[in-house]
Every structure is written in structure tokens, then in C-alpha cells.
Amino acid sequence: MCDACGCGDPEIVSVDVHDKILAGNDRTAAHNREHFRESGVVAVNLMGSPGAGKTAVLEATARRLAGRQRLGALAGDLATERDAERLRAVGITSKSITTGSACHLDAEMVHRALHHVPWREFDYLFIENVGNLVCPAIYDLGQDANVVALAVTEGEDKPLKYPVMFRKADLVLITKVDLLPHLPGVQIESIVDALGRVMPQPRYIAVSATTDDGMDCWLEWLADMRSARHTSSSVANGEDRPAIARTEQLTIEREHQAAVFIEPRDRRSPRNAKTL
């Protein structure tokens, strides 16, 4: 009540909040993340354009890890069960999240979907986000890492056009590299240069789900995530990403091997410049 003159009129107050608008989503994401850590599940949020090859990479992953690792997936799409069906066909325990008109998954959708799969039994949970290079980047799901699939057919400048998505990526899978001979205008180096302008610590693996090129490196990255999970299971900080230090080590080792997993071309450090 106005206490300046005692008139009894309501008072207008300014309340400082200074909080994230998506704080509610972040709390649910932290809850998911805690569950994953307690159960030793590595959760990967796989994002990318429609048709970037997200499902194909997971199919190829399943073929390589069959019988050795327990894989689960939540497949987000506006409609149909097609991706979940494809993943089940290769042995990945999968649940579809059909979002209707929503262009992204959020932490609550993931939490609800987890009730329909035996996620505690998984070594890896792949959350295949809705095909979209914008919206999914905004929502924390509780994942251990964000992986963005970028097909060589999408063009070299996609990272520059969609900086928000690539800034959030812990790893970029440059997919469909078996098509490069048919794309004379597309150079991996140009894609990598673009990544270096939107990702402060750019990491990528060039892969083909058709020929299995680069798949060894991708599986090694996944194994590193799992090792880091087991050595840091007591860490409970939601911002912490324990696998990253190991990844940098892998990057350095790879510079002396096949150039499928390297830092991007850097004008100051020509030694980092590699070609496939």
C-alpha cells in the first residue's frame, strides 16, 4: 500500500530478478544430468539439420558396437516413428519423441521419455534432437556433450550462418564425406576454417556412415567420454564436461596420424593445417 500519503492506492514496485528465463528447463536438465551420472550413462545430444545424417551415424555406430555396448536413443521428430524404428532395427533401444509443432526437444520432454526406456541399463544414451540448426541449441537437456552433424552437402558456410548451434557444439561430425568426390566446390578445409570462427575450441571428425571412414575416431571419442565418466562419477557440477581434457589429448595425438580429428587451419600455426 502507498505509505507516502496514506491514500490506500496500490503501490508499484520494481522487483529485480536477474535470472535466466529458461531456469526451469535448466533445473530439469540438471536433474536429468544427475540421473545419468549416478547410473554411469553417457548422454549425447545429437543435433543437426534435417538430412544431415544423424540417424545414419547412429546406425553405423550400432553396427560397430553391436554386442559390446548397450545403446539407447530418444529420437525427436515433429511426426512419425521412422527414426526410432530405424534405430531399433539395428539394435538400439529407442523411443520416439514426437513434438507436434515444436522445433526442439527440452529437458522435460527428455525426462518424460526416459520413463519409457530402460535407460539405467545403457552405456550410451543418444538424444537425436529434432532436425533443425537453430532452436535445439538453446535447450540444455542434461547431456554430457553436444554433437552437431554437418553434412558436406550442406555447404561450407553453414557454421558461419548458424553460429549459435556450432558455438554450443563439443564436437562436429562432418558427415557424408564419401560424397566429396562429387562435390568439387566443397573443401573440408573451408568447413573447418568456418568452424574456427564460431567455435572457440573447434573439434571435428570427418565421417561416412556408408564407407565407415572416420568411424574409428568417433568410437574412440565415445570411449573417451565413457572413461571420463567413470573416472569422474563423483563430480556433480552441471557445467562440468570431464571428457574435454581427454579430447584435447586425442586431438594432439591425431595430428600425427590421419587428419580426421584436428584443430582447424590457423593462420599463425601452419603446423595445424591439414588436408584430408
Added chain:
Amino acid sequence: MHEYSIVQALVERVGAEARARRATAVHRLAIRIGELSGVEPELLRTAYETFRERTICEGAALDVQVVAARWECPGCGRAVGRGDLLSCPTCAVPACLAQGDEIMLDRIEMEVP
């Protein structure tokens, strides 16, 4: 368009703050949106105009402060220019985003009894 879900979260948050203070009306909201947040301010305003009807925010103006992205070296503080490689040419360390990823609710003006 995820701006609708951002607005939904915003209105829910404002509603919770208003209830906690037994506010009878909300007059104004002040939010900050970063250039690299992934939220488009104009789409957010449109979504707000649509979504606020019949909510506690129905009569509340929305002030949006857009925050430009700024990358800088975590070591020497040197700014990394727009479109440049995101590492410091002097210290050779990855740049960090000093500002520009905000999706923040800063302030609510509300009427309390």
C-alpha cells in the same frame, strides 16, 4: 519457433513472482537477449503479444535490451573481432564469450496491495 516457448517460460516465471508478492497487476518487464542466444528479439516480441493475453502479463509492456556478442581473450582481455578465428593471436588460447548469450529476466514492475 522456439520464441513461443521462451515467452511461455517468461510468463510462468513472472506469474510465480507476482503470486509470491500477491501482486494484483504487472506493468512492465525488462529482459535481456544476447545476439548469440539463438532468440530473435522481434519474434520474441510477436510471441509475447500473442501469448500474454489473459495472463498476468496482459497489461505489461516488454522492454527488450539486445546485447551484442563480444568475444575476448580470457588471458589478456583483448577483443576478438567479428568473423575472426576465435583464439587470441597473442596468447594462443581459445577466446571466451564475454557477453551475448543472455536470455535473462532482469526486472518486473508490479502493483502490490
